[in-house]
Amino acid sequence: MKTAIVWDEAYAEHDTGGHPEGADRIATIVAYLEASNLWPQIDVVKPKPATEADVLLVHTPAHLEMIRRAAQGGGHWIDADTHVSPRSFAIALLAVGGALTAVELWDEGEVPFALVRPPGHHATPDRAMGFCLFNNVAIAAASLLQRGYERVAIIDWDVHHGNGTQAAFYDDRRVLFVSLHQWPHYPGSGWFDECGEGDGEGFTVNVPLPGGCTDGDYAFGFANVVEPIVRQFAPQAILVSAGQDPHRDDPLGGMDVTDAGFAHMALHSLALAQELCEARLALVLEGGYDRRASAAAVAAMLAALADERAHPVGKPQQRAMAAVERAVDAQKAYWEL
Numbered sequence: 121m122k123t124a125i126v127w128d129e130a131y132a133e134h135d136t137g138g139h140p141e142g143a144d145r146i147a148t149i150v151a152y153l154e155a156s157n158l159w160p161q162i163d164v165v166k167p168k169p170a171t172e173a174d175v176l177l178v179h180t181p182a183h184l185e186m187i188r189r190a191a192q193g194g195g196h197w198i199d200a201d202t203h204v205s206p207r208s209f210a211i212a213l214l215a216v217g218g219a220l221t222a223v224e225l226w227d228e229g230e231v232p233f234a235l236v237r238p239p240g241h242h243a244t245p246d247r248a249m250g251f252c253l254f255n256n257v258a259i260a261a262a263s264l265l266q267r268g269y270e271r272v273a274i275i276d277w278d279v280h281h282g283n284g285t286q287a288a289f290y291d292d293r294r295v296l297f298v299s300l301h302q303w304p305h306y307p308g309s310g311w312f313d314e315c316g317e318g319d320g321e322g323f324t325v326n327v328p329l330p331g332g333c334t335d336g337d338y339a340f341g342f343a344n345v346v347e348p349i350v351r352q353f354a355p356q357a358i359l360v361s362a363g364q365d366p367h368r369d370d371p372l373g374g375m376d377v378t379d380a381g382f383a384h385m386a387l388h389s390l391a392l393a394q395e396l397c398e399a400r401l402a403l404v405l406e407g408g409y410d411r412r413a414s415a416a417a418v419a420a421m422l423a424a425l426a427d428e429r430a431h432p433v434g435k436p437q438q439r440a441m442a443a444v445e446r447a448v449d450a451q452k453a454y455w456e457l
């Protein structure tokens with residue numbers, strides 16, 4: 121497939137000081153891509169900023185105003201992890217815009233990877249947390265629903281549970297949320313039995329995994345939970361909350377995933393999108409804090425999406441298989457597994 125990145129140098133203007141989610145994150149990834157032989161094949165697209173109306177598809181007006189006022193006031197720490205600087209409101213709108221611009225590229229037959237910051241998947245409708253201000257992926261999904269899509273799947277393989285995305289659609293059957301994450305770990309949610317509520321019951325799928333999971337373990341989770349459930353859901357588009365913090369070199373995660381594991385997940389997400397929804401797949405950056413590892417993993421994913429060549433992954437470990445089986449048991453009430 122033809123690949124694209126959506127990126128703007130201005131993402132560095134969300135200033136978090138010496139924080140792991142630092143201003144240099146995206147620039148390092150882009151510099152790595154520029155130096156690789158992939159670069160000539162990648163379409164580089166500038167994001168359009170999101171509007172406040174876009175943000176309000178997911179967030180409360182009070183939350184939008186809180187971020188705006190925090191930035192106007194010169195910035196401060198919202199919690200122990202989450203910083204707002206003077207430019208953060210504008211750049212958070214540009215991060216949402218990155219996800220919205222990415223899905224526009226489906227019309228060009230491209231698979232986009234939105235390299236945005238601040239990340240989004242911890243931001244709930246009314247709260248910024250975990251480095252996240254607005255929920256980029258959730259807003260992209262909501263905008264697709266607004267445009268008439270009836271079923272959107274979100275796959276989240278960031279090492280942390282995407283509590284904000286889960287909260288945004290917990291009672292909404294139009295959005296399937298599937299998360300593989302380390303447990304116990306920040307933010308503490310994402311247990312097997314969190315399956316949605318009301319109309320959305322059965323449309324939240326959590327696969328909490330023990331630390332130390334490998335490429336083979338994630339592939340096992342994909343094959344036994346993600347792929348069969350997404351297939352039965354039959355989405356019209358697939359969004360990925362793509363965090364590289366399950367990488368074995370990541371300072372904030374405790375997993376053992378390598379470039380091959382990320383390439384495998386990207387390729388299998390593409391295969392689902394090709395089979396189910398005319399290749400409407402968009403990856404949106406979430407975490408990933410080791411600069412070199414993150415950049416190499418993004419390059420491996422873009423290469424896999426471009427050449428569609430399979431990457432060998434090892435066999436799953438017993439304890440990861442047991443965790444995936446628990447998720448299967450929890451989801452059997454809703455899906456054929």
Ligand SMILES: [Zn+2]
Binds near residue numbers: 363407
């Ligand atoms: Zn993360």
